[in-house]
Amino acid sequence: MDKQLQRDLTKWLKSQSKLAKRWMMFSIGLGFTSGLLLIGQAALLANILHQLIIEHTDKYQLVNQFVGLIVIIGLRALCSWGREVCGYRCGEQIRLHIRQLILNRLQNLGPAYIKGKPAGVWASLVLEQVEEMQDFFARYLPQMSLAVLIPVVILVVVFPLNWAAGLIFLITAPLVPFFMALVGLGAADANRRNFKALQRLSGHFYDRLQGLSTLRLFNRVDAEAENLDAASHVLRKRTMEVLRLAFLSSAVLEFFSAISVAIVAVYFGFAFIGELNFGNYGVPVSLFTGLFVLVLAPEFYQPLRDLGTFYHAKAQAIGAAESIVEFLNIEADEMSNGDTPLPTPNAIHISVTDLEVLSPEGQVLAGPLSFSINTNEHVALVGPSGAGKTSLLNALLGFLPYRGSIKINDIELNQLKHDQWRQAISWVGQNPLLVHGTVRDNITLGNPSASNNDVDQVARQAYADEFIQRLEKGYEHHVGDRSGGLSVGQAQRIAVARAMLQNGAFWLLDEPTASLDANSERLVLESLALAVTNRTTLMVSHRLDQLHAMQRILVMDNGKLVQNGSFETISHQGLLAEMLTHTDKRDLDA
Structure with missing residues (x-):
């Protein structure tokens, strides 16, 4: 040395x-x-x-x-x-x-x-x-x-x-x-x-x-x-x-x-x-x-x-x-955390203008992107693997630095209190993470002060109570980050119940039905459809057959936004049409 x-x-x-x-x-x-x-x-x-x-x-x-x-x-x-x-x-x-x-x-x-x-x-x-x-x-x-x-x-x-x-x-x-x-x-x-x-x-x-x-x-x-x-x-x-x-x-x-x-x-x-x-x-x-x-x-x-x-x-x-x-001392671009409170946290609208998502080392991962998500609007984000969808989500969550503008309720994201912004987000990912603790601890992760009645209610709405009641200790059953004996579908329903209990005004769904069997997928989609009613929603999905229920679709490719519109408007042209064609061929082959 x-x-x-x-x-x-x-x-x-x-x-x-x-x-x-x-x-x-x-x-x-x-x-x-x-x-x-x-x-x-x-x-x-x-x-x-x-x-x-x-x-x-x-x-x-x-x-x-x-x-x-x-x-x-x-x-x-x-x-x-x-x-x-x-x-x-x-x-x-x-x-x-x-x-x-x-x-x-x-x-x-x-x-x-x-x-x-x-x-x-x-x-x-x-x-x-x-x-x-x-x-x-x-x-x-x-x-x-x-x-x-x-x-x-x-x-x-x-x-x-x-x-x-x-x-x-x-x-x-x-x-x-x-x-x-x-x-x-x-x-x-x-x-x-x-x-x-x-x-x-x-x-x-x-x-x-x-x-x-x-x-x-x-x-x-x-x-x-x-x-x-x-x-x-x-x-x-x-x-x-x-x-x-x-x-x-x-x-x-x-x-x-x-x-x-x-x-x-x-x-x-x-x-x-x-x-x-x-x-x-x-x-x-x-x-x-x-x-x-x-x-x-x-x-x-x-x-x-x-x-x-x-x-x-x-x-x-x-x-x-x-x-x-x-x-x-590592030199990296960090997502700055402001001190401005989130205005009207019960109604979220997002405006993105000339956005470039950066890695911590300053490399451009996606962009420039410009789009908006209106209050209570349900939007799908699709695109091939590597299109930049995950990078965009990390930027919206405040996990990656960016250039350009991301405004949440007309306030720039880097000026907002990130803790308050994330408290307004109900997030369900494709790989449900269960922390060490009981089933109840995992459901109340975003809302520790919730009552037992609230926990029972969201568990029923997420169709999780049907298997929780069969567990020997019920809500006191111990799980860990490897799901602790629960199936992926059961862990995902706990994740949905957790998001419901947090009751955020902005729902961010990242492949919520990935790796689920048909029955678990049906139950999760039913519970999510109920939960996102009158909520601003952005869902990332490779399941193109789920896009009919969305009000608008954003299509990304190579870090760029290539299509933006309703399913009826853009499904017959461009990248989305190609993706739908390939999906239909795979279904016929199957």
């Missing part, structure tokens, strides 16, 4: 820490207090041993000092507990913020952009990679401050007692961060490669899991298992590379810390036997001084060693932040 990029990512990570500055200051303060208590603990312990060994003081006279030692140990344990809690809260608050940034960005980019990558990639980005930042904020950043404050305080205490020991501390201390940085140079790169491998494996596995039935039917299970094995081998290799660097870093830090402590111990050993006579300001080295400094010696290097241990968390966070920052 480029060093400048590492610096930029580190700067971005530190800028996020300002959101939880209070928790971080609490964590640092408790760590510093624990360091001060440690000095007091070392002093009491050294004094007790000095009194017992050198002064031959009766142990009962030292009861107060023993009690003080126990109290200090308890207070240090309390500080350690508080520091862990504050560090966790700090990381949690920042992680929630970063995750919200990602979700807001995904919402702004819309479903059309999200479908461009496997679902597993987004799951890895939102879950695993954000989680990997926890230790950076909870441990590494507070430890950076403690790695300076605590050694400085120990030096301030040690130098007045023995300048030689203080000088040893001062000279050997930079070795720890120096070798920590030296070993950690490749850690960020290793973590970045690890996260890339994790993203690929997550996306690959999730997509294959969803299409397992298809893979089995085409006898591709073994081949895909080999692909998963290869992807998991790459992830395993990358993970071991990260762990190898982490273990190497810890070993190096422990080695140099041990050498430094040993130098201090050797100095005092020779000082006690009279071989060394410097560093003590002309006063003989006492047992208290030697024990006090020796007890503090490991603790002097401990904050630096902890920083080295948590340096791996920094490398992890930088590796995770690369994909997140890249996603947050």
Whole structure:
């Protein structure tokens, strides 16, 4: 990874820490207090041993000092507990913020952009990679401050007692961060490669899991298992590379810390036997001084060693932040969300003028288009696959950016409050999505406050109650995004009931009878015919035999609107006539 990029990512990570500055200051303060208590603990312990060994003081006279030692140990344990809690809260608050940034960005980019990558990639980005930042904020950043404050305080205490020991501390201390940085140079790169491998494996596995039935039917299970094995081998290799660097870093830090402590111990050993006579300001080295400094010696290097241990968390966070920052900074045209309320939400009319629908990257997907849909008018949108129908629907829903004009009740779409506009839409798609929850939860998705009577009524109108009553738990039957044991027709009728309960003034129907059997199609069409009465309706359909009931038909081809009129007017000419001819031939062949 480029060093400048590492610096930029580190700067971005530190800028996020300002959101939880209070928790971080609490964590640092408790760590510093624990360091001060440690000095007091070392002093009491050294004094007790000095009194017992050198002064031959009766142990009962030292009861107060023993009690003080126990109290200090308890207070240090309390500080350690508080520091862990504050560090966790700090990381949690920042992680929630970063995750919200990602979700807001995904919402702004819309479903059309999200479908461009496997679902597993987004799951890895939102879950695993954000989680990997926890230790950076909870441990590494507070430890950076403690790695300076605590050694400085120990030096301030040690130098007045023995300048030689203080000088040893001062000279050997930079070795720890120096070798920590030296070993950690490749850690960020290793973590970045690890996260890339994790993203690929997550996306690959999730997509294959969803299409397992298809893979089995085409006898591709073994081949895909080999692909998963290869992807998991790459992830395993990358993970071991990260762990190898982490273990190497810890070993190096422990080695140099041990050498430094040993130098201090050797100095005092020779000082006690009279071989060394410097560093003590002309006063003989006492047992208290030697024990006090020796007890503090490991603790002097401990904050630096902890920083080295948590340096791996920094490398992890930088590796995770690369994909997140890249996603947050992606240049894409977004559908702007205005703040103008939707006027007369109970009666919708739409006017489209010179519309060009754009992809998030700015590519023209359809257009220019010009048409209008009057209040309570029923309009069909037809055309061959790839004509641009889905792009037009995404633009009307506010999921894709556009050029030109889309006016809803004479207000430009990008000036409207999108939440309010979508609340006025009752949508039924060709692939009914049932969220995890009960049948009742799915019906009330757009209107959670609906009463049980309202739910029963729309279920009857959508002909869904006939199978819901046969379920063991009825409306409390649990379903999921794979329909949870319900047939496609049953799931579609639940989707129709859900749209009815929302009771929007604009009905948007995207192939509502696709993949349905004849009986389910009849029931769904009957319920929809009742629901869209006195409602503005736009229906996308490949079933041309359903067009007779529509007041007007829009025909698209290659992103352009090629026909616009009633069925009687345009069915004998142009693309619609060709489509009807092909449909009649297929029916005769059948």
